Amino acid sequence: MADFVRERITVFYSLISYDTIKANHREIFSCIRYILFRKGESMETDNFIMLPTVDFCFTELMKNCIVRKGFVAALIGIPPEEIEETTLLEASLGGDWPDDKLGILDVHVLLADGTRMNIEMQVKYFEYWDERVLFYMGRMFTSQIKKGEPYKKLQKCIHVSILDFIHFPDDDECYRTIHFRDDKTGKVYTDKMEIQILELKKLPKEVRTGEDVILWMKFFSGKSREEFERVAKANEYLNEAYNTLKTMSADEKKRLEYEARDKALRDYNSQISSAERRGEERGEERTRQVFKLYMQGETPEAIAKICGIPVEKVREIIQ
Template sequence: MKETNDNFIMLPTVDFCFKELMMNPKVRTGFIAALLDLPPSEVQETEVLPTELPRGSEDEKLGILDVFVKMMDGTQINLEMQVQFFAFWDSRILFYLSKMFSGQLHRGESYDRLRKCIHVSILDFNRFDDSECYHIVRFYDGKTKELYSDLLELQFLELKKLPPEAQSEKGIIRWMRFLHGKTRKEFEEMAGTDEYMEEAYQTLIHLSADEKKRLEYEVREKALRDYNSQMKSAKQEGKTEGKAIAIKVIQLKLQGKAPQEIADICNLPIEEVQEISQALSPLPEYEP
């Protein structure tokens, strides 16, 4: 039998672990209550629904593990733990939120059946430039700043922006610190703050002691690590290739080639040649 490390504990920043935590009704209630700034007693029964990824999407390739929750009043919440920035991130989450909202109605049904939809991005990277770790995005009038509708909402929890030490934190900030925990001791200390976090800690202990769940966790952790490594490698290769193309464009420009001729030689759109030229310092005209 495989020897286990008694100090091992799963980390919620691995989406497999986060999803397993949210399968616990009490943990889910405590977390959602914090997101909605409500007492847990006001969060009625929640239901976890199956999720479906668009075929051929980057999410499908990685196998994104999100948690889709429906509340008794019809409110739908999509929870997603993400440790790596995706290309077109903003467009992606708006697409998911729109799909969640429009998916509530079937042919012939009235618009008054539409209920609030919230997409929650729990990020282990920084999305915004400011120092705030928690953002709520809604539809507001651009001039009067008046709320237009609260039926669509985005929430961003930026874990890396949490201050180094807890500062009498409450609600969602306290949950963010728990989700960002790294050691058994940290989780144990936070577990004493309320019964819902205690339940989350006990769930982590049971998950970590389950050999089958631990294997699934380690496989998922490796898949995420490999994917992130591949993305970084591809990005670096793209930079190298981009530099080579830019150098070739410069050389052809110095030879007096016209932009369209350069585009044909380099097999590039004319717009890209123009962008490269504009990004460079002014070059002297070629004189034979």
């Protein structure tokens, strides 16, 4: 799409809310089409393609049962033909917690054997990410039974995090599974709770035969039609994912929702980054103040009272 048009779409997004866009997508697209017509272009020739790293696009892809079946099979390491059924559950685990201000668009899947999966797409690291994963894992596991029901009803739960950032900087492993294990023997304590982490930024250049998860990771990290086309040739499920992606990208309403969600995510991440920078600046200023007072002969207790911070923090700074 021409820069001229993108500038005007950006103006639309800055003036109206996500809900307004969803409710009035036909009118907005009529305006966009008119602009394109005046510029001698069309929606069909601008080569636009959605990116799966935007959670709206990812959740829409997972609504396709064939795509979902192929990806889930890769995650649990079995041929797709062996999966009887995958059912989407209502996304009800989030929405009322501090990090959920933007809305949770995770994918909740129920397998035929009772196994539950929560799949999330995350593009930016935030503080206490590990604790958040454990919280949602525990909530998914305990939500299976009600008070008075037997524990034997509890089925395996798998939390899958697809990350567009590096979370484990000390190694090159792009895909890992995590279980509860005995510290001495290394034996798995239980397989009822499992965490899978896919780090897109660590993807290897070459994919070895049989690494279906890596193929899906390459697809999710694609940035152009050419990249998606190359990966889609690997199997019928990835090909279905690419066809679904093209269909979604040509859909007027979904495209508007995608663009609005992408902008909301960018704005939110920008606010977080700005807040982090301000926090670092305030931290540096507070450290200088603590040292200045300490050099003036103030006690840690007095410094803590003046600066409004715990005395333990003061001692940590001046040590």
